Amino acid sequence: MGVRIINDAKLILNLKRGSEKEINYTLEYLYKSNFPVIERFITANSGSSEDAKDVFQDALITFYQNLKHKDLVLTCSISTYLYSVSRNLWLKKLKRSKNLTKMEDFEDFMSVDDEKPISKEAFKVLESVFSEISEKCIKVLTYFYFDNLSMKEIGRLTGYKSEQAVKNKKYKCMQELLRIITSSKKNELILRELIS
């Protein structure tokens, strides 16, 4: 990887509309340029290197999701954004661990974005459910719902020849996923908790 500096606008463009290669390259670049500073902040504030890794990765993922889904418009630099998000996440975590026994501080259990943290049990169920559908289905579905790509782009990445073919595949995969989830009452209940 070169040492040259890439400007923010280009980085954002890569993430929003780039190829898989460009996205990977950009993530690596952002990681290399921003992780050291954030690691220093966290280790200087009662955190371990492991904490720094978790927090930074959450911040980077949040950045990615906001870009892809909420059409984020930055009024500061990417570095400042990542630093602020990391700092907020870390401070909330610190507060939470200090107040673990106080019920009135329940608010602190909510994470920075509106996402509820998911239980280990739910995650296990999720893993087993996904191990039963094909890799291709996982790709198509996550490209659509997580990466927020257009049908055209998904077609290009997965080798389907038309938008309609992608739509068909997506529909089939959704049905399959639904079938697997509902085939076990227990699993269905556990996963339902995620939307409560």
Add this chain to the structure above:
Amino acid sequence: MKEEYKRLELLESYISGKLKGNKKKEFEEQLDKDTMLKKDLDKMLVLQKVIRIKGRDELKNKLNIIHGKVIKDKKPKKVSNRSINEFINSLFDKYFSPYENLITVRSSKKEELQDSAMKAYGQGNYSEAVKLFKKILKDSQKNPSVLFYCGISLLELGKHNEAKNKFMKIIKLSDNPFTEKAEWYLGLSYLKGYNVDKAIKVFEGIDKDNSDYRTARNILNKLKDI
């Protein structure tokens, strides 16, 4: 098909907030009256949530690999300049080999399907083997030997997620002759998917009594360099 597609698109546009004004009102009114629609909406919400969590998890795996690269650049280089993925690939290739088929050929009609499957497996015709194994599994989902060879065939084909599923099933079943080997192959499946953290967890969990204990320790030492 068209009807169902339209329904799906309607639900999606409502959830994403694209449905607005009168159309939105109409939909919400219908939602109050139609319990099936409400149920479908809930199902859709669960599906979308679950897919997003999976997507996020895959991104996290990617970042973990990048993390390894970034950390490695700070340490004195123990591993050569090859990329992490190449390293993992070579590690996988070094340690993965299909388990030798020791099941003798049976002659009853019921076992014909299993025989054909094992034959295909023995010949290295893994796609055919998988097809046949899956057929058998439709009726006997918990057959450990079928799960085992199916898993290995899937791993040969690079389908590490599906392979993982088979090995996990074997491990969940009560003690059977394939449990130990299944743990080993589960670790390799994670490795194939570049999921180093999980691979490490699995290899660390391999018991001293397990015949693959030494090799698992070897792999662990190599993985810790990443």
